[in-house]
Amino acid sequence: MAQHRSRRWAWAAGSALLLAAAAASTGLYTLSSMGITPRSLGPYLERRSAGHNAVIEGVGRTAREWLVRADRGEQLPGGAAWSGTVGMQRGGTTTGSGKPAPGADEVLVSDSTGLLRAVAAAAPGQVITLLPGRYQASRTIEAFHPGRADAPIVVRAVEPGSVQLEIGAGEGFRISAPYWRFENLSLRGSCPKAYYCEHAFHVVGDAHHFAAVNNLIVDFDAHFKINAEKGRYPDHGLIESNTLRNDSVRLTTRPVTPIDLVTASDWVVRRNLISDFIKGDGDRISYGAFAKGGGANNLFEQNIVICEDRLRGAPGQRIGLSLGGGGTGKEYCRDGKCITEQTGSTLRANLVASCSDDGIYLNAAARSRLQHNTLVDTGGITVRFPESSADLAGNLVDGMIRSRDDGIVRLDDNLYTSAARLYLGSHPYRALFRDPLALDFQWREPAARRSNAGDIGPDLCGGPRPAQARYGAFEDFGACLSRP
Secondary structure, three states: OHHHHHHHHHHHHHHHHHHHHHHHHHHHHHHHHOOOOHHHHHHHHHHHHOOOOHHHHHHHHHHHHHHHHHHHOOOOOOOOOOOOOOOOOOOOOOOOOOOOOOOOOEEEEOOHHHHHHHHHOOOOOOEEEEOOEEEEEOOOEEEOOOOEOOEOEEEEEOOOOOEEEEEOOOEEEEEOOOOEEEEOOEEEEOOOOHHHOOEEEEEEOOOOOOEEEOOEEEOOOEEEEEEOEOOEOOOOOEEEOOEEEOOOOEOOOOOOOOEEEEOOOOOEEEOOEEEOOOEOOOOOEEEEEEEEOOEEOOEEEOOEEEOOOOOOOOOOEEEEEEEOOOOOOHHHOOOOOOOOOEEOOEEEOOEEEOOOOOOEEEEOEEOEEEEOOEEEOOOEEEEEOOOOEEEEEOOEEOOEEEEEOOOEEEEEOOEOOOHHHHHOOOOOOHHHEEEHHHOEEEEOOOOOEOOOOOOOOOOOOOOOOOOOOEOOOOOOOHHHHOOO
């Protein structure tokens, strides 16, 4: 009889384990198919348990802590900001310097009043040079005279970091005419209340062929805001080698996105360092950079996006790069419909790290190309809605690649992590790096090479890429740490 009871208990225990395994498997499959990562499920459970009795609230908090830690590891306090060959270079501009040509019309400026006058009176081919010092702008500086393709208007400092512009207005520069270029400047939002400072640069309407190169821009909601005006579109822009960050949480309900690109097409966003864009009020959703509003053929390449560097642990959702963002009202769309938010745009050779939500998010973004990006400590890549279609090749993703709501994903030789491993706290691709949570992305064990990657575009750190390239954005991150 005792032996019979023992067999019966063993059978019951075995059945219970099988049922538990089946339930766990079904749960993981459901979470995976819905694109729900541990880092998003944990805060959701905590929010749903809020307002109930102390036991239920305690369970919610414990679930969040366990799930987020399994997915993200121990989030250490932020250290010193990363610096290297991506972002503003103290040695000077990296491409197409605005240094006056011999005989060019150079206007020297030594104070804020002189700057306002020089910009208001600018003519094609002029180079407005700010002498070293600190400038205070309590009202928006309007750039409304056009340059020309062969004679752009340039606003610059001779030496990067030698000119500090303290912006005390909602917008620093408002550019509404074509062919303006800004380089080597340092701009900081210095409004009476921090959230009054919305944009360092507002590029609107007819301001096509705008360029911002090698600037340091700190403490704004949207460091660059680009949008249509009166049926004109500021196409063909360039944002290159800038450092964009915030030194504190933005306590605002307005959008917080350092590069907020709406309706414009044919922009190049390259070699920028973007970090710490945390929205503290409202929906608490923020992005490092996005393009939306019905534009096309925009390129984001060789950027480093660190959602949480100096600032870590705040509530909310931080997304690295996006085509489509959170969507656009039809009245603001380029075609008045926004059937697609983006068409034919490319994200390649970017490093995205330390994000509380997706590293890359596609929302109604058709014919997108995602090539050789590296994502570490993010929710991964999401392609959402039937209007979205994306070709993914050579990406190294410490997270999931997933379709949501019938997004079309075409995978060609990528490395990414399954949902099951994330929920178990297993991160094989994060483990390839020396110390990614401390922003050290040098190899502990180099990623595998692709058998024949073909022409894959640039390396994040600037070196050549062989046909048998490593997965992800770079061959050797050490090349990003040494300045030219």
